Amino acid sequence: MNLIQKRSQLLPLGALLGLWWVVGSFYAVYTPRWQAPDEPAHYNYVAQVAQMGCCPIIEMGDWDSAYLEQLKASRFAPDQTDQLGRVQYEDHQPPLYYLLQAVGFRRSGGNLIALRLTSLVIGSGMVWATLAIARMLLPTRPSVGWVAGLLVALIPQHLAIVASVNNDALALTLIALTLWVGGAYLLAPSPNLIGWHVALGGLLGLAFLTKTTAYFLLGVVVLLLPVRVLIHASTSTSGKLFGEGAKVLGALGKLPIPLMGTETAQPSLRWWVRLWVNFTRSFVKVYAPSLRRSRQHLLRAYALTLALALGLGAVWWIRNSMVYGGGDVVGLRAHDAVVVGQLRTADYLAQVGQAHYWQAFLQTTFHSFWGQLGWMGLPLPATFYTLLSALVGLASLGTVLDIGWQVRRRHTPSAFQWGYGVVLGAVALASVAQYAYYNLSFVQFQGRYLFPALIPFSLWMGNGLVTWGRLLEHGLRRWLGKWAVVGAYAVPLGVLMIFAYFNQTIIRYLLPYLAP
Secondary structure, X not given: OOHHHHHHHHHHHHHHHHHHHHHHHHHHHHOOOOOOOOHHHHHHHHHHHXXXXXXXXXXXXXXXXXXXXXXXXXXXXXXXXXXHHHOOOOOOOOOHHHHHHHHHHHHHOOOHHHHXXXXXXXXXXXXXXXXXXXXXXXXXXXXXXHHHHHHHHHOHHHHHHHOOOOOHHHHHHHHHHHHHHHHHHHHOOXXXXXXXXXXXXXXXXXXXXXXXXXXXXXXXXHHHHHHHHHHHHHHHOOOHHHHHHHHHHHHHOOOOOOXXXXXXXXXXXXXXXXXXXXXXXXXXXXXXXXXXXXXHHHHHHXXXXXXXXXXXXXXXXXXXXXXXXXXXXXXXXXXXXXXXXOOEXXXXXXXXXXXHXXXXXXXXXXXXXXXXXXXXXXXXXXXXXXXXXXXXXXXXXXXXXXXXXXXXXXXXXXXXXXXXXXXXXXXXXXXXXXXXXXXXHEOOOOHHHHHHHXXXXXXXXXXXXXXXXXXXXXXXXXXXXHHHHHHHHHHHHHHHHHHHHHHHHHHHHHHHHHXX
């Protein structure tokens, strides 16, 4: 890559990170004190580590539901915060984020804004990784990476959380870096993979020491190793391995797709069954020998990667078992015993019924994914959510159409795209599954818990929106000729303008409402 090419990539990346830091800094400075979910408890954890060493123990009295409601009702008025130091219900959390923040706490004298800005810097890794992952997965469509990066950098709720004192910042960055390293691992040539296994194991171990919502990365790392074997086996056998997937896509290409101009009749159930039976038979026939031949390699890779990761995590888990007893290795049972008064799902269902529950679950999840400020008490204007709903629908339709066109034109994804797509899909499913699991016990309709899936989501959205940009460019070519390329640039520019308007409105007009 020559110097001009490097600069053409580094300058926009610098601009994207600069945009993230500038807008995030406004959130860090202008969000009133403590008006971010759980911020007092996270701050007090940092203070305990900075002043007394690691690590605090969650115990009865760390959660006072009545006092918290009083604080939120007063918008954390100064005359109500004299006992804020006893809000310590996050003391069960793994310690890595708090150990990092303790350094800044001691140097700044516990300045809240300084800790928020440190958190923002820690969280910037997700913005960079989004762009890097998009470049790996879709190298011929760089605009997808920029649109996905803009979404990750400018979603208001993501900014509000990461620009507060909250261990989500480090957890999300570790998730993003693990996905990026995982993608590079899938592409790496075969000789000398020890460094990659050490990197994956190290990142997984750090995730174990950061937050339980990142523990699903264990499944991701376990999946990466055989996926790599299958990808490279596919390359060595002239695409036979993933060629079976192409057969399925080719068969699906016969289906009637709206706007595609086809009149093919709908296949019968028998056709579907025969298709998948044949695919499964071919899949097993081709894949099984590759996995058998690589069995010893996989075992060695698992031994190295997981030994490092589990070794790091075990330091924390053994400590918790000794402190809390009963095999409570992550402290969640101790946490559940302490947070008496937190609304339980069973109680809420009994109060409102199934219909109202699901309506509240879906609506609040969607709203709080994009932006519901403070302690979930300040939603965005209704018109914002309407526009965002339209944007999600438009982007999803664009991605579906793009897939349809790729199938129709017999553009088969590469083995890497197949494999990495499976990994990203698994990340999205795991994120949704753990969000649903958490809500089985407690009413926690907070869309921020879906942020571990932010990279696959932003890539889905980015690809769909860029598809519409390509259609716009094609439509303008008749009148503008070579200048029709402005249609493609209209999409990232439009995303930038929409979310810049959202954030400008939030910073200027909504955040002041959170002040006492």
